[in-house]
Amino acid sequence: MTTWQWQTWQGKPYLTCSLLDPFSHGFFTRQFRPDTPRELVRVLDAEATAYRTQQVHGRAIARTCHLEPLASETVANLQPADGILTHPDGNTKESVWVCSADCTPVLIADVRRGCVSAIHAGWRGTAAKIVPEAIAAFREGGSLHEDLRVALGPAISGDLYQVSSDVAVRVGRSIVAVRDDTSDDEILQQVSTLPDSPVLPDSEPGKVRLDVRQAIRLQLERLNISPEQIAVSSDCTYQQSDRFFSYRRTGEKKVQWSGIVSQGS
Incomplete structure (x- = not known):
């Protein structure tokens, strides 16, 4: 049975999903602000290299083999994309990161090949099928549908959006x-x-x-990803002000990060 579990690091909470075990991952909370992926990666795996992109509410999936590891947080130096996929033949562990407030953070893992993806999916990206685009990128690299595990993290609840x-x-x-x-x-x-x-x-x-998370789930099921391969968090960024930032609630551009680490070779 898939479970969502709250973990703590130095007294600060973050969320994990058993469906993604044994991949190191986390859906982080507002308590980690202002930490960036370069700092947060030590929570998951201090030896992993961190990657992120400039999110633009599109459907592009960047590959880590075409990106530079994070050396700074200057957005102007980042590639525009709303999804990142790790290099499956890498010899080192890679961590990929997306930020969100009310949009859906999606973490995907291939349990056979060890590669992973992090996706930022708002309504625009969902309408453009960014998550199916990521699944296609996995398939192009040799992944099989049955080996994929998909976790949809905290986002604004459909009945409030x-x-x-x-x-x-x-x-x-x-x-x-x-x-x-x-x-x-x-x-x-x-x-x-x-x-x-x-x-x-x-x-x-x-x-x-x-309900953007429900829309993504339906997209995945139409790709023959079984319900057992999909986990959807019930946590709401709008309602849970003690744990999450919400742009719809406050109008402030503050975000929380979500990341996952590849298994490497």
């Missing part, structure tokens, strides 16, 4: 089969009638509530 109907339509197009002439209302209807739909009603005209 109000978005425009247009946003829900864009995400819905990534989940259900539609034609070019399918209307927005038809797409919303299709998505709303799905079991465990990611689209929830809202009392305000032209608005709905959107």
